[in-house]
Amino acid sequence: MAMTETPMTSELLYLTTALAGGAAASRLKLPVFVGYLGVGVAFGMAGHTPDELLLQAGEAGVLLLLFGVGLHLRPRNLFSLPMMLGGFLHLAISTTVCVVAARYMGFAWGEALLWGLLLSLSSTVLAAKTLDSGGELTAFHGRVAIGILILQDIVAIAILVVVSNTATSLWSLGVVALLLAVRNPLQKWMLAINSDELQLLAAVLLALGVAELFSIVNLNPELGAITAGALIAKLPLSETLADRIWSVKELLLVGFFLSIGMRASPSVEHWELVVAFTILLPFKAWLFFALLVLLGLRARTAFLTGASLTSYSEFMLIAGASANAHGLLSSAGLNVLTLVTVISFAIHLPINRLSHQLYDRFQGMTRHFERDMSHPDEPASSIGAAQYLVLGMGRTGTAAYDFLRRRGEKVTGLDTDPEVLSFQLAAGRRVAYGDAQDRELWRALRLTSVLGAVVALPRADARLRTTELLREYAPKVVISNFAMYQHEAEQLRAAGADNVSSLLAEAGERLAELSLVPARAPDLSAELPAEHCSAVDNFSLNAKQ
Template sequence: MIEAVWITFAFGLGMGVKLVGLPPLIGYLAAGFAIVAAGDMAGIEVEGTEALSHIAHLGVLLLLFTVGLKLKVRNLVKPEVIGGGVMHFGISILLFTPAIHWIMGLEWMTALMLGIALSFSSTVLAAKVLESKRELRAFHGRVAIGILIVQDLLALLVMALASGKTPSVWALLVFGIPLLRPLFYKLLDISGHEELLVLLGLLLALVIGGKGFELVGLSSELGALAFGALLANHRRAGELSSSLWSIKEVFLVGFFLQIGMGGLPDADALVFAIVMGLVLPLKGILFFFLLLLFKLRARSAFLSGLSLTNYSEFGLIVASIVLPEWLVPLAIAVSVSFLVSAPLYRAAHPLYDRLGTYLTRFEREGFHPDEQPLSLGEAEILVIGMGRTGTAAYDHLVPRNIPMVAVDSDPAKVDAHAKAGRNVVFADAEDVQLWKNLKAPKLKHVILAASDVEAKVTAARQLRQAGFEGVIVAHSMFADHADAITKAGADHTYQTMAETGVGLAEHIFTAVKKREEGTA
């Protein structure tokens, strides 16, 4: 039973790399290679089956659908997104193609196709690492995902030209999909909170979006992303995304296994992959300077560029169409880039803290689209993170008439709160430079309500290092996270579920008191 082998190797190596502080997906990649190696040692030919390929494809569709649920189309129509994506694509091809032609002695057309395949970054990996750090909605996360979508559209165009296939005339129906948004909104409203909600997500991502687009000659990946984006403004988009989380994560294990099981490389393929791994930093450096060209701050350019410093699974798809003999070398190169990129982004914020002073020298003068506040003015209370918890805390404190300000790293969320009359500004709590430059002469209390534990730890530590002596309170779902936040400098870190229980218990006495007052 080959499925038992997949699960055993994936769990074993995934757990192994997790214990040493690396992302489990590296273990899943290693598991793919280990399965093939074990098969060779046992004299058994091991290949990725059609079932694994199908599972991997479903995982990619679900990932793109959930990315779409968090995507606002207006975020794509930005100079740094379109300009950065297209310019990086063009410059990468101009650099890769002649280098491959002259160094490897390949024909110009083969060199061009390899250059195109290597110019893309991985949507799956970037979305995965950004999502794991809850940074998909942060400014740098939005820029990275926007650039990836631009790249994906370019990749689809290349594949269409390379394969010689053209979309069906029925593909024009795609332009009418937005007219069905009220219907899909209604279905989402009445689908409840249990299995019907999950089935609706699967129907839209895999059937209508994925298979539907495929039937009219378009990419199923584009369809899944489009249907996610169609529902992005619905109030239950986040709940739908959460309901699909575990299914998506399990299916994506198949994606990483499949890459690893692409086959053990020969010496030439290994040398090619190592060389591509050595030039990988150039990809991130090019992204960094292009984004600075569009006036992003060095930190946003660095984080966006680092998340895009990898090679793409779309490169493998391009190779399978026009360069099948290069599929294994490219698969190894993609795997190497994943092994480098995933742990590197895990340390992205500490890495920038070390390099930030040097990198900021390259920033352009003038207004930056990711500008952060330099002063909190007269505010006595600061709320960090304006999700449900932060918003509830903010609204609860409003009647006390205490000067207050809130910050969030999601520009769209900041705009929504500003329209609702709340004093919310854009800022990233994990940005050490923010805390070093921020002036808050009247600040007395801080509420850490950000969704990411690292943001809360960084904010608490930096506030204390800056000499802040006021009260810092936070919440956390897990005891170990609560300990880390408290050690970083918080006075109290409440466990969310425990506090919910306490609140429910207190409501008993509130209800009793109201009854007694009503009968008096």
């Protein structure tokens, strides 16, 4: 009996091999997307091209990723002098260098300028993905990187208009005005939805709908997705929505990385260009570092920002294809751009996985370039007479802080998000700016009076690194942490955590405790107010035992 191949057969093959590639990358302690990218390259070498379903899934994944970025955006904290001036200067200098290099290699002025502009852009998708995975979108370097990327996206719109010979529609002004007009009704509508499933569906519809609206009027749909998230960023459910779209976005992004890999062909006519433009990547990173330090940021912020922007943009493939269709770029040139983009992705992912460790290794060298001045990203230099620290002042950290304060303990909270800090200060809590993964923070703080520290950061790898730093710089402090899974708990204990709360197990115990009949149930009313009765917000601190 003959086998019939259906449209789903290819997708199942792609997903199966992506699973194997991702698992192999994970075993090698690389991001799983390196595995997906490698699988895509293998399929491309075998003659496969991305089909419509894979392309649409990848595009939807990118838009949901950038919608999540928009949910974290606070415009007043985003656009500052270092971000704007640094972004403009980097575009100008890197474009000039690339144009000179292209002219030296024999390109005409027009084509050299196109190459220079395209190569000066960094990947919004990749930077957003790595920052989001590390829980660093709201960290200072994360906000700087996103601000620069938004500036680059605006420049990218102009490039696409020129190479495609189409003008941005006047309707674009109407779209912006419409979104501003419906912002408040939209927020009220989102708050009125009382179903988790419908909230998720509404968020996806908002992200894809605004992106499509931007596309219709010849604006960048990726910018539209970011704008959609920003429209509801101030709502109390924005963090919940970001969590809910996480798994959907991660699944769809498999299609993006597979399709990017498939487009890379090893049959390149100009390998010298591929090598030359790959070598330019470290220059891009160094230039970001030099400019941001010159503009008054700390070496650490400049280094991490530069690392997150060390890539070539996926936009090169879109603009390059349009330029090729209009005779502005040869097919061989488009193939070079594609392969260089894929190589930059493969380099970017592992580097950013280890960016904090890399800075620790080179900080002695990088700090020589830091200006002797007051820096806008300066961490807290004192915690006063605090006996307890809470690292991360989200819902869990706030509950831990309030519990300790009701006990009469002296407690200080640290966070990197200006909005969170403003909220906590307005609520009367003692908080300060500080990135718990910053070695320089722990080196500067006097921790002699600190008895215990609660690590309430959202990402597992951030909690692990913070625990290692705390144990190194405060060996006598009792460290309390939490884990979602058993392997995370084991890693935290090995890193030096004294107490690890297994949330799911303790939630079950708490539910059982609450189910006891009143005569047998322990009286917990004096310990925990109703608004914090969730087991997720409970911490058991044994610092004085």
